[in-house]
Amino acid sequence: MVRGIVRVGDHALGPHQAAVVRIGFAFTWLVFLLFEWPNRRELYGPNGPWSRELAERLIDTNHAFTALLWFDGTVWFEVVYALALLSAAALLVGWHTRATSVLFMIGVLSLQNHSVFMGDGGDNVIHLMALYLVFTRCGLVWSLDARRARRSPAAAGGSGADPTGVVLWSVLGAVLLLVTVRGELSWFGDDGPVLHVGWATVLWGLWLVYGLWWYVSRPGAGADADTDAGADPGAAGRPAGGRRAAVRGLMDILGNIVHNATLLVIMAEVCLIYATAGWYKIQxxxxxxxxxxxxxxxxxxxxxxxxxxxxxxxxxxxxxxxxxxxxxxxxxxxxxxxxxxxxxxxxxxxxxxxxxxxxxxxxxxxxxxxxxxxxxxxPTVFLVWAGARASGAAGRIRGLMGRRGTHQESDGGEGAERSDTGDPTRTLVG
Structure with missing residues (x-):
């Protein structure tokens, strides 16, 4: 039992299952948005039967989240719809999954909560999974994040080695500050005896946690203390680097626990869906x-x-x-x-x-x-086998394209003799 508890904190269980859930739901939502592109304004936009006034009345009652009510007009709707598309595509390929999973959730909730009668049971499942994916470490495998971590060991612990992540975090913070100042997000709500957490608390909490994660994971965060200790024997007792490493380890453990708990919730949710559907059918x-x-x-x-x-x-x-x-x-x-x-x-x-x-x-x-x-x-064995087959097929395709590029360059002149882009080994690795 103790060994199981330790494992829950030391490892993010089911990374392949989390990745395939991420890919599946991002793909489903992306294809749906592209398929409904010609009808988007009638489904969720200003031309739909569910007007802005009705949406505002509903949101005031159930405190649901939708960014479509932050600003008025068709232009803002098009911006939100485009961001929903882009976030789904980014989550699909695993590009900065911590940030894009939040943007994916915002896109799903914004459209679905604005027009509640558009959709079916599949929309409800996407709605729930968009919330759950935020709390999973779904980019550990089969993602651009994982590839960046393999190529740059300094990026394996966080986004510190990638300036794009810092810029993305800063821009999202500026947008969040703008809508918070405008009063579009509430911190807490009071419905009689029930106190609910507002979306400003949730989004700012995620933003701050991700910023702290970057701070303790950035390159050189733990190396400074080691360097100082080597130069000065008395520096080993300095708390700065050690404290930062301890916070990094604590956050890693908490992240694993939250990930594993959320994965368990997803499994329970699927079982609940089938159990309720089956037992209601029996009646x-x-x-x-x-x-x-x-x-x-x-x-x-x-x-x-x-x-x-x-x-x-x-x-x-x-x-x-x-x-x-x-x-x-x-x-x-x-x-x-x-x-x-x-x-x-x-x-x-x-x-x-x-x-x-x-x-x-x-x-x-x-x-x-x-x-x-x-x-x-x-099963993990099947997912690993399927991933290896897909990776092998992609490698062979890149190898064929690389050899084709080499042949084309070799016909172009003496500059082609110095080109090494046609080396299949380089193509497969890089």
Whole structure:
């Protein structure tokens, strides 16, 4: 037990699972925003049925967050929508994941909380996961941050070796100060006996924590004390460098604990979604008699491929298998976590089920969101194997492109003889 407690603080567990959840939800939200680009003003903007006045009344009641109400006008809406797109793309590739995960959350909450009736169950899952990803160390693998840490050991502990991170942190602080001075964010709220934390407290807290993380992780933070100690024997007792290293270690432990706790919450959330969905289905008469799947297949709104829906809907046996199978898988999944092999089998079945929902019922973004949530349960061995295969394929592609570039340069003159860009080893490593 003690060993497990120590491990929770010493290591960020499930880095590959956190990374695949990050990639899955960032990809889903990015594709959704691009797909709805022509309709963005009708969905979330000034041309939508849910007006600004209605949004303001709702926000005053539920204290939800949306940056769309900070300023008025179409230009501000376009800026927020563009920032939501860019933050999703940055989180997808893992560029400064600490900052971009917060921006991703702001983009998701801003659009969804402004127009609450636009979306489906997939939007709710993205909404929750956008909040959770802020508290995970989801950029430890499969990210530009991880590649920068490998190339520059000084950047492995934080963003101190990267001036871009400092500039990003400073700009975000200036914007946060502006909206706070304007009174767009509250520190605390009082609804009778209930005291809730305002979004100014949350965002400023994250900003300060990230700044402290950079301060204690910057290059030379711990080296100064070591250098002084070597030059002066009495300098070993000086507290500055040692205190900074201690704070760095404490923050690293706290970061691991928060990451591991959040990953556990994500797993519990997925189990809760399936458990509630399954047990509610059991109470429905159409699910009990095995005909529930038949009805959505014959609704025009959920029939992008009428011929396919008609083919499946015409088989009573298929309808019964799909109806009962859906309930069994959803109810049983939380209990299969105690058996790894059974869990993996049901996990594949659920992902296939969501892929079928995307094709048959025309709900691709809901299915992508659920598959991304399911990915938190994927075994590490499989994820490492898949990552190695993807990295190998990308390396071979870069190698082919590098050799092609070498051949082109060699035809260009004597300058090509000094070029080493075509070396496959350099291409794969760099």
């Amino acid at each position: 429905g008469s159409r699910w009990q008699d095995g005909t529930a799947v038949y009805y959505p297949m014959h609704l025009d709104y959920f029939a992008p491929w009428p011929a396919l829906s008609e083919l499946l809907g015409s088989s009573g046996l298929m309808i019964m298998v799909l109806s009962y199978g859906t309930v069994i898988v959803q109810v049983a999944f939380p209990f299969t976590l105690f058996n790894r092999r059974v869990k993996n089998v049901l996990l594949v079945m659920m992902m296939v089920e969501h892929a079928g929902i995307a094709v048959i019922l025309g709900l691709p973004f809901f299915s992508l969101a659920m598959i991304a949530a399911d990915a938190v349960f994927l």
